[in-house]
Amino acid sequence: MTSIIAAIAYLVLAPLVGGLISGIDRKITARMQGRVGPPILQPFYDVAKLFEKEDVTVTPSQNTFILSYLVFMALTGALFFAGEDLLLVIFAFTLAHVFIVLGAYAAFSPYSYIGAERELISLMAYEPMIILTAVGFYLVTGSFYVGDIAASQAPAILYLPGVFVGFLTILTIKLRKSPFDISTSHHAHQELVKGLTTEFSGATLGKIEIAHWYETVVLLGIVYLFFGFNPLLALVAIAVTYVLEIFIDNTFSRMKWQTTLKSGWGAAAILGFLNLVVLYYFYLGV
Amino acid sequence: MAYLKKSPWLLHYDASSCNGCDIEVLACLTPLYDVERFGIINTGNPKHADVFVITGGINEMNRQVVKNIYAQIPDPKVVVAVGVCATSGGVFRECYNIAGGVDQVIPVDVYVPGCAARPESIIDGIVTALGILEEKRTKMKEQEGSA
């Protein structure tokens, strides 16, 4: 019962929280650049505006794909907050991204093609690490269920420092931050136009934005799991993590896609894998 | 609700400007003027844009380009011609390859004078354009209602 309530609460509240985080993100970014920056509620204004605009559709199928992206992203989070199996969450998460890539391919434009290809590359780059993260939680808490992991008193972060740093690396990819914002970003890439989202406008673009808010909340939820033994510490960790991401975003310029791939797999192979090997041999679960 | 005014995304196109006006447009994005305060974002994508900012006069080579970009911007949209070149052709008016101001090819809503136009007047022009944008949206809604 509580899990259903948590899932519904997520569906309703996540866009609000995600939008707010994105607004704070833009404000802090602006301050880091010595600017005043937009109001905190700016992301909501943006999305509300997008729904006011004329809907220009290149191919009808793209709208279906983007709707599926939004639905599966919401489902991912609902499963996560309902305390379901983390592996199932990860698969729903991947499926959602497959839909946005299909949507971009459907639009038949060179820019969205490049964006879609680059999105696939980043999908490949972060997938190994995200699965190792799930495995790490299993080794520490003895369960793949988010509910059990969150309730576990084992201090996951102490056992999984490598996995955590690896997860931060792919978090940068997932939040579309520099240096890994190869497929699309919040700032215009003049040479790729807007990459993945070039051909989406109006309400469709608004849905992508909302899906991204849902996504942010799930990702920060995974950060929470590392600190699940102490909720207060977890919230602090989430805040610190996010500010760190903004800082990285503002410090680095965008790098080539090869770097994304190397960083994603490097993080998985070195940080994630070694951490798990050590854990496997020296610690036999709770 | 008038969210359009709170989040105008603009597309900047250099028709055949001497680059003077372009520098001034970009100056609006710097920390000194920071138009993102008003939610203004410089997008590179016509499909995401609401405000079309053009600098420089139209020449025979980019006539089609300007028309094409204009057609790609989803309604409601406004066009701001920045600098005297964009408003009338300016010093290049009599050139053999210049068609004249931007209004020779697409309807212009706001003319921003100056050579080069100052960042303050560009921001002023865009803010004026936002009022027009809102009017256009209301009209669009009415038409949808009656249709």
Ligand code: SF4
């Ligand atoms: S108005 Fe002046 S500064 Fe602007 S493009 Fe024309 S000549 Fe250059």
